[in-house]
Amino acid sequence: MADKLKNLRVAILVTDGFERVELTDPRKALMGEGADTKVISPKTGELKSWEHDHWGDTVRVDESLAQANPDNYDALLLPGGVINADTIRMEPRAVEFVRAFAKQGKPMAVICHAPWLLIEADLVRGRKVTSWPSLKTDLRNAGATWVDEEVVVDNGLVTSRKPDDIPAFNKKMIEEFGEGVHAQPTSGRRGWENP
Numbered sequence: 347m348a349d350k351l352k353n354l355r356v357a358i359l360v361t362d363g364f365e366r367v368e369l370t371d372p373r374k375a376l377m378g379e380g381a382d383t384k385v386i387s388p389k390t391g392e393l394k395s396w397e398h399d400h401w402g403d404t405v406r407v408d409e410s411l412a413q414a415n416p417d418n419y420d421a422l423l424l425p426g427g428v429i430n431a432d433t434i435r436m437e438p439r440a441v442e443f444v445r446a447f448a449k450q451g452k453p454m455a456v457i458c459h460a461p462w463l464l465i466e467a468d469l470v471r472g473r474k475v476t477s478w479p480s481l482k483t484d485l486r487n488a489g490a491t492w493v494d495e496e497v498v499v500d501n502g503l504v505t506s507r508k509p510d511d512i513p514a515f516n517k518k519m520i521e522e523f524g525e526g527v528h529a530q531p532t533s534g535r536r537g538w539e540n541p
Contacts, residue, residue: 349446350524352380357419357447359386359411359440359463366395366402367509370455372423375516381523383423384408387439396427411439416446421523425476426458426508435466444469451527453502453521457512461485461505474498475505502528 356376361487362368373383387393387407395402422444434440442466447454456464461477462484464470473488476498485492495512495517497504504522522528 348378349380350520351482352521353382354420354421355419356381356383356423357386357414357416357443358423358425359381359434360393360405360430361434361442361525362388362394362423363396363427364393364405365427365430365432365458365509366397366405367512368425368427368437369395370403370459370461370507371422371512371518372425372516374453375520376423376523379520379524381421384414384419384433386411386414386443388412388434388440396429411437411443414443414451416443417448418454419447420526421452422447422454423491423519423533424454424456424460424463426460428459431459431462435463441467451529453504453519453522453525453528455504455515455522457506457515458508461490473503474500475503475512476507477505478507 376383385408388411390407390410392404392406422456448469460477465488474491476493482492497506497514499518502522504518
């Protein structure tokens with residue numbers, strides 16, 4: 347095991363319907379670099395994953411969102427999946443949890459449909475991002491610059507479009523998480539600097 351991320355604590359925020367590979371593959375990459383990862387959810391027990399077009403394996407919740415403290419984590423991973431992303435953005439605690447990471451300049455890795463939660467938290471204004479193509483207009487309307495690239499990095503925020511992008515996503519996620527807290531933007535990014 348490598349130790350680029352030794353002692354780094356990563357929160358993985360999800361609920362039922364997350365795209366399985368968008369949680370399991372990045373989590374494996376993080377743990378392979380020595381990070382401690384915890385699945386956090388508004389639900390307790392186990393969560394059902396989504397696998398392309400059907401329900402997939404379950405994943406155990408490590409900590410309930412009601413008990414989770416963003417101060418106890420160094421970085422945040424937001425897997426996608428339409429059901430997961432659309433459901434979790436309606437959870438006020440999830441929105442506040444993500445805002446806390448942004449306010450402290452902690453790095454985040456967000457893939458596929460997960461940027462919906464960033465939109466809900468008003469954290470994409472002035473940011474360059476990518477996502478699943480159907481979110482393009484939502485992100486632009488929320489003030490982001492949307493591009494169709496496999497991975498985009500903007501001051502500690504890593505975004506990717508889909509499962510095929512995971513190798514590039516993991517590489518940049520590990521790099522940004524390893525850098526730690528990023529300086530907060532100073533102009534034109536109201537949503538990011540004052541969540």
